[in-house]
Amino acid sequence: MTADTFLFWFLAFAIIAGALGVVLMTNPIHSALGLVLTMVSVAAIFVTLQAYFLAGVQLIVYAGAVMVLFVMVLMLFDLKNEIQAFSRGRIRGALKIGSVGILSGLIVGAFAKALIANQALGAKGSLASTASTAVGAIKPLAENLFFNHVFSFELLGVLLLVIAVGTVALSRSKGGTHDRN
Amino acid sequence: MIETNIFTEITANHYLILSAVLFSIGMAGVLVRRNIIVLFMSIELMLNAVNISFVTFSHYFGKVDGQVMVFFVMTIAAAEAAVGLALAVAIFKRFKEVNIRFFEHLKG
Amino acid sequence: MSHQVLIAILLLSPLVGFIINGIRFRSANYLLAGSIATGAVAVSFACAVMLFVELLGLPAEQRRLTVSFFEWIAIGNFKVNAGFVVDQISSIMILIITGVGALIHLFSIGYMHHDKGVTKYFSYLNFFLFNMLILVLGDSLLTMFVGWEGVGLCSYLLIGFWFSDSAKAAAGMKAFITNRIGDAAFLIGIFILFTTFGTVNLHELNALAPAALEAGWLGTVGLATLMLFIGATGKSAQIPLYVWLPDAMAGPTPVSALIHAATMVTAGVYMIVRLNPLFVMAPNTMMVVAIVGAATALLAATIGLTQTDIKKVLAYSTVSQLGYMFLAVGVGAFGAGMFHLMTHAFFKALMFLGAGSVIHAVHEEQDIQKMGGLKKYLPITHLTFVLGWLAIIGMPPFAGFFSKDEILWQAYSSPRGHMLLWAAGVIGAMLTAFYMTRLLALTFWGKSRVDKKIHPHESPFVMTIPLMVLGLLSVVGGWVGIPHVIGEFLGHVPNYWESWLAPLITKLPSATMTAHSATEEWILMGSSVTLAAISAVAAYIIYVKKEGVAAKIAQAAGPVYKAVDNKYFVDEAYFAGIINPLLQASYNLWQYVDVNVVDKATYKITEIVRGGGFIVRSLQNGNMQQYAMYVVIGVVVALSYMLVG
Numbered sequence: 001m002t003a004d005t006f007l008f009w010f011l012a013f014a015i016i017a018g019a020l021g022v023v024l025m026t027n028p029i030h031s032a033l034g035l036v037l038t039m040v041s042v043a044a045i046f047v048t049l050q051a052y053f054l055a056g057v058q059l060i061v062y063a064g065a066v067m068v069l070f071v072m073v074l075m076l077f078d079l080k081n082e083i084q085a086f087s088r089g090r091i092r093g094a095l096k097i098g099s100v101g102i103l104s105g106l107i108v109g110a111f112a113k114a115l116i117a118n119q120a121l122g123a124k125g126s127l128a129s130t131a132s133t134a135v136g137a138i139k140p141l142a143e144n145l146f147f148n149h150v151f152s153f154e155l156l157g158v159l160l161l162v163i164a165v166g167t168v169a170l171s172r173s174k175g176g177t178h179d180r181n
Numbered sequence: 182m183i184e185t186n187i188f189t190e191i192t193a194n195h196y197l198i199l200s201a202v203l204f205s206i207g208m209a210g211v212l213v214r215r216n217i218i219v220l221f222m223s224i225e226l227m228l229n230a231v232n233i234s235f236v237t238f239s240h241y242f243g244k245v246d247g248q249v250m251v252f253f254v255m256t257i258a259a260a261e262a263a264v265g266l267a268l269a270v271a272i273f274k275r276f277k278e279v280n281i282r283f284f285e286h287l288k289g
Numbered sequence: 290m291s292h293q294v295l296i297a298i299l300l301l302s303p304l305v306g307f308i309i310n311g312i313r314f315r316s317a318n319y320l321l322a323g324s325i326a327t328g329a330v331a332v333s334f335a336c337a338v339m340l341f342v343e344l345l346g347l348p349a350e351q352r353r354l355t356v357s358f359f360e361w362i363a364i365g366n367f368k369v370n371a372g373f374v375v376d377q378i379s380s381i382m383i384l385i386i387t388g389v390g391a392l393i394h395l396f397s398i399g400y401m402h403h404d405k406g407v408t409k410y411f412s413y414l415n416f417f418l419f420n421m422l423i424l425v426l427g428d429s430l431l432t433m434f435v436g437w438e439g440v441g442l443c444s445y446l447l448i449g450f451w452f453s454d455s456a457k458a459a460a461g462m463k464a465f466i467t468n469r470i471g472d473a474a475f476l477i478g479i480f481i482l483f484t485t486f487g488t489v490n491l492h493e494l495n496a497l498a499p500a501a502l503e504a505g506w507l508g509t510v511g512l513a514t515l516m517l518f519i520g521a522t523g524k525s526a527q528i529p530l531y532v533w534l535p536d537a538m539a540g541p542t543p544v545s546a547l548i549h550a551a552t553m554v555t556a557g558v559y560m561i562v563r564l565n566p567l568f569v570m571a572p573n574t575m576m577v578v579a580i581v582g583a584a585t586a587l588l589a590a591t592i593g594l595t596q597t598d599i600k601k602v603l604a605y606s607t608v609s610q611l612g613y614m615f616l617a618v619g620v621g622a623f624g625a626g627m628f629h630l631m632t633h634a635f636f637k638a639l640m641f642l643g644a645g646s647v648i649h650a651v652h653e654e655q656d657i658q659k660m661g662g663l664k665k666y667l668p669i670t671h672l673t674f675v676l677g678w679l680a681i682i683g684m685p686p687f688a689g690f691f692s693k694d695e696i697l698w699q700a701y702s703s704p705r706g707h708m709l710l711w712a713a714g715v716i717g718a719m720l721t722a723f724y725m726t727r728l729l730a731l732t733f734w735g736k737s738r739v740d741k742k743i744h745p746h747e748s749p750f751v752m753t754i755p756l757m758v759l760g761l762l763s764v765v766g767g768w769v770g771i772p773h774v775i776g777e778f779l780g781h782v783p784n785y786w787e788s789w790l791a792p793l794i795t796k797l798p799s800a801t802m803t804a805h806s807a808t809e810e811w812i813l814m815g816s817s818v819t820l821a822a823i824s825a826v827a828a829y830i831i832y833v834k835k836e837g838v839a840a841k842i843a844q845a846a847g848p849v850y851k852a853v854d855n856k857y858f859v860d861e862a863y864f865a866g867i868i869n870p871l872l873q874a875s876y877n878l879w880q881y882v883d884v885n886v887v888d889k890a891t892y893k894i895t896e897i898v899r900g901g902g903f904i905v906r907s908l909q910n911g912n913m914q915q916y917a918m919y920v921v922i923g924v925v926v927a928l929s930y931m932l933v934g
Contacts, residue, residue: 042232106929109932
């Protein structure tokens with residue numbers, strides 16, 4: 001088999017394993033580690049899809065910042081094993097898993113239906129592409145972002161600012177200019 | 182039907198099915214787990230699944246718009262995780278519990 | 290002034306009086322209220338006189354003044370106008386109603402002067418007059434029915450005028466409810482007539498009546514007229530619905546004079562006279578009418594022998610005299626029936642007002658066993674009362690003689706009359722003479738049994754002037770209808786009454802009056818007058834000359850006397866046979882149907898809704914993950930719909 005094939009199956013296995021780990025582990029720290037595995041594997045998937053910039057951003061933001069935050073908060077809570085990790089009720093649980101299963105089946109079916117008509121998307125990388133003209137290269141991405149979606153981009157900046165301020169406000173217990181004490 | 186061997190020829194379908202499965206696992210986690218933090222992590226799983234899907238389409242259609250979307254999704258996901266965790270910390274400080282079975286105040 | 294305007298003023302004047310007095314109903318200013326009310330009726334009387342004069346000027350076939358104010362009902366082809374007609378019959382009626390009504394209003398000013406509700410009383414009286422005029426002037430059965438119901442309402446209001454006394458209020462309700470039973474039959478009669486003839490206009494009905502014979506509708510016409518007659522028994526107090534009239538004496542005495550002597554109770558007679566072509570087509574109904582009239586005359590006269598309340602005696606006398614009127618119309622003597630209606634209005638109103646004067650003088654005492662010897666204290670009242678007494682017992686030349694005699698003659702000689710009906714009438718006349726003489730004897734003559742603390746005094750002019758006017762009318766009122774045999778005797782004096790009404794009265798088929806000779810009429814006339822005179826003298830002897838005889842006779846009669854004294858237990862029979870079973874049935878319906886079935890069904894529905902709400906509520910248990918599950922299920926449904934459909 002080719003390198004692409006092997007990579008894909010290996011990374012797919014890693015992603016699924018990590019995801020199952022998130023959902024099935026009772027210790028939340030174990031769930032966090034599973035999530036890290038998933039994040040890194042997703043970054044690798046991005047590389048196989050030739051979205052190099054996004055792979056980097058995935059590692060930096062998700063695996064580097066968000067996961068650190070998660071683990072830090074978990075450390076703050078200092079929980080050992082959950083008293084009740086999973087929701088009660090077998091019928092309810094079965095209903096939930098069942099509905100999710102149906103949902104995934106439907107999504108796959110939707111994709112299949114759409115792609116049958118579009119057979120041009122058969123083989124991977126069937127479009128001629130080099131590293132510089134590859135779709136995932138930075139230059140076309142930046143051009144698209146800054147030329148077509150600059151407003152949304154700036155808005156994102158504002159959003160981040162708001163988030164930062166909000167987070168600080170949420171976590172205050174005492175102090176600040178409007179403290180009544 | 183496409184006349185290729187499913188296991189040797191990687192097509193867009195494979196990535197999309199991966200994305201769907203990841204999404205379902207994330208959703209199952211949202212529905213089933215009781216710890217708030219693990220809930221957030223399952224939500225992150227769902228967002229990652231969607232990211233995979235976007236990038237797949239971007240690659241296979243040859244347009245870069247899918248990746249721009251992923252860019253935005255990632256940003257917002259990070260911001261939302263920050264806020265959500267700040268809330269979780271506030272809840273923990275107030276109630277000393279993060280198990281949502283104690284928070285059924287919406288009952289009625 | 291055109292007759293339309295006259296009719297409008299005639300009708301609206303009492304209505305205006307009603308409104309003006311109604312607005313001021315809390316005022317106790319009897320002079321103002323009484324003047325407004327009496328003035329309104331006087332205006333109506335003036336209009337009635339003018340309309341009558343106008344009719345006199347017209348030739349006999351054209352004596353019909355009509356007016357239509359607005360279109361009242363218009364459904365498809367069925368149209369009923371608010372129309373009124375003044376012809377020979379209704380012109381007499383409005384003269385009686387407004388004339389006697391005005392006198393009674395005048396009397397009321399004196400009688401009710403110390404009552405706090407005097408303005409309300411006068412407004413009710415005016416409203417009653419308004420409705421009565423609508424009744425007699427209406428040109429269709431529906432308009433007549435509006436007035437019919439309106440006078441019933443006013444009767445209820447006025448009988449129960451002193452409503453704080455529950456017995457008096459109950460008397461009002463009894464009157465109204467008994468009336469209503471008759472009204473139900475009246476309505477059925479209207480319905481039958483409408484389906485048969487297609488119209489409710491009186492003129493058209495009378496014109497179509499002869500066609501019923503060829504069309505073979507005699508059965509339905511008979512049924513319809515029978516229903517109408519049952520309505521008349523309610524309004525005019527005949528068997529079986531007369532029980533309200535004696536109780537109606539709970540109201541003020543002028544009310545009894547106006548409503549229960551002169552006007553409202555005559556509405557039934559008026560209705561039959563109005564529709565006489567229809568009734569002529571229904572001989573069976575007429576037979577029923579005559580028999581019921583004669584029976585009522587007798588029954589009420591016997592009860593009147595034992596009553597001790599002055600107003601109750603007069604009430605039973607009214608029922609009895611109404612029986613005479615129905616006897617007359619039942620044998621086809623419609624003119625005679627109306628004649629007696631008019632003369633009865635005069636002398637009965639006179640006697641009721643006289644009774645009012647007496648009651649006023651002895652400070653509201655109504656028991657004649659506590660009266661006596663009032664002749665010297667109440668001269669004018671006594672004199673006028675004597676005139677009324679002579680009229681009612683049928684002494685010539687007073688008014689009652691002519692009308693009652695005409696009825697008795699027609700009962701004997703009419704093709705639909707019978708010897709037995711005449712005999713019943715004569716016996717009734719004897720009884721009438723007896724109890725009326727008894728009434729006078731116990732009230733005015735003999736020794737005084739009045740409570741020593743009361744000093745009776747004559748009534749003021751406001752009250753005695755109406756008495757005098759009515760007394761005069763009781764004397765001369767009958768002279769417009771002198772029968773032919775006497776008229777020939779006196780020198781070609783015509784019977785104005787008969788010729789006036791003739792164009793509207795339908796002759797009975799195969800009416801051959803020539804089969805009876807004048808000699809027969811003289812003999813019958815003479816015998817009835819003589820028998821009445823003998824009864825009067827007998828009563829005088831028993832009650833004035835020989836004390837204690839009456840009591841001995843009562844004891845000797847034993848159970849018969851007891852039955853008569855208790856009014857033959859008719860009221861008790863009605864309660865036991867009809868009213869109490871109805872009440873029991875409705876109680877049972879309440880208990881077993883309403884509470885058990887209807888209420889329980891309603892509760893079941895609320896329980897179902899509650900249960901449903903309970904089920905739906907469990908969907909919102911605060912478990913956020915369940916809410917998320919619902920979202921997923923929704924998405925699944927939507928996606929599958931999009932994929933499949």
